[in-house]
Amino acid sequence: MNSQIKTILLLGILSAFLLLLGNVLGGQTGTLIALVLALCMNLGSYWFSDSLVLSMYHARETTPDDAPFLHEIVGTLARRARIPMPRIYIVPEESPNAFATGRDPEHAAVAVTEGLLRMMSSEQLAGVLAHEIAHIANRDILIQTMAAVLGSAIVSIANFFQFAHLFGNREEGSNPIAALLLMLLAPIAASLIQMAISRSREYLADETGARLCRNPDYLAQALEELGRASGQIPLQTGNPSTEHMFIVKPAFAVSDSVNNLFSTHPPLTERIQRLRQMR
Numbered sequence: 056m057n058s059q060i061k062t063i064l065l066l067g068i069l070s071a072f073l074l075l076l077g078n079v080l081g082g083q084t085g086t087l088i089a090l091v092l093a094l095c096m097n098l099g100s101y102w103f104s105d106s107l108v109l110s111m112y113h114a115r116e117t118t119p120d121d122a123p124f125l126h127e128i129v130g131t132l133a134r135r136a137r138i139p140m141p142r143i144y145i146v147p148e149e150s151p152n153a154f155a156t157g158r159d160p161e162h163a164a165v166a167v168t169e170g171l172l173r174m175m176s177s178e179q180l181a182g183v184l185a186h187e188i189a190h191i192a193n194r195d196i197l198i199q200t201m202a203a204v205l206g207s208a209i210v211s212i213a214n215f216f217q218f219a220h221l222f223g224n225r226e227e228g229s230n231p232i233a234a235l236l237l238m239l240l241a242p243i244a245a246s247l248i249q250m251a252i253s254r255s256r257e258y259l260a261d262e263t264g265a266r267l268c269r270n271p272d273y274l275a276q277a278l279e280e281l282g283r284a285s286g287q288i289p290l291q292t293g294n295p296s297t298e299h300m301f302i303v304k305p306a307f308a309v310s311d312s313v314n315n316l317f318s319t320h321p322p323l324t325e326r327i328q329r330l331r332q333m334r
Contacts, residue, residue, distance in 0.1 A: 114144035182273030189263035
């Protein structure tokens with residue numbers, strides 16, 4: 056419950072910050088632009104984010120005939136979580152990792168990489184899939200998508216008004232010092248709030264996933280294996296902006312030094328320690 060309250064509070068702060076940014080930089084016009092931009096981006100991500108991400112990673116959907124063992128594990132976990140059976144995808148990547156996507160449990164998908172399937176034991180695989188099913192049951196995908204969209208809107212508005220101020224198009228009565236500070240600090244603040252939301256949801260998914268697979272050690276052991284391997288084998292496709300979706304922070308063939316400053320995942324050692332304490 057604490058994680059849920061914290062998430063709601065952080066989303067509220069992010070939304071308020073978006074409106075404040077629009078108001079300070081552009082007055083009533085800026086507030087209207089902020090509202091319209093946030094609404095459009097949220098609607099677009101709500102309907103299309105799952106297909107875009109799966110396409111980005113060239114994920115292919117599997118059937119029970121293609122991967123019966125995988126479907127059996129996911130089906131069992133979905134029943135325990137009391138959600139519909141999600142679609143299952145395999146990502147053609149050697150880097151071991153997994154993610155869930157979809158706007159709600161009725162339109163959800165779980166994706167695992169080929170490297171993960173080769174590396175994990177059946178118990179460890181159950182732990183990883185339980186974590187992803189927990190994200191779906193807790194509606195984390197929608198929450199994190201909203202946070203990412205609001206953060207992107209804040210950055211976009213800051214950039215827009217920075218461009219406008221360079222050419223002298225200032226709202227009458229606006230405070231130029233406050234506007235300058237907000238344009239500089241808004242992207243950093245948005246990233247920090249997104250990071251806090253993502254970390255809170257990861258802890259909650261670990262806890263829920265451990266209960267779903269009925270043994271915290273399954274997920275703890277999987278995280279230990281992923282911690283050793285995922286950073287050494289980078290993803291060849293995708294984009295660092297999607298790192299919050301994965302069970303562990305992935306390495307990318309094309310690095311993003313700015314993104315690395317704001318990790319969306321809690322330390323693996325702390326996640327593992329919390330799981331061990333659930334015994």
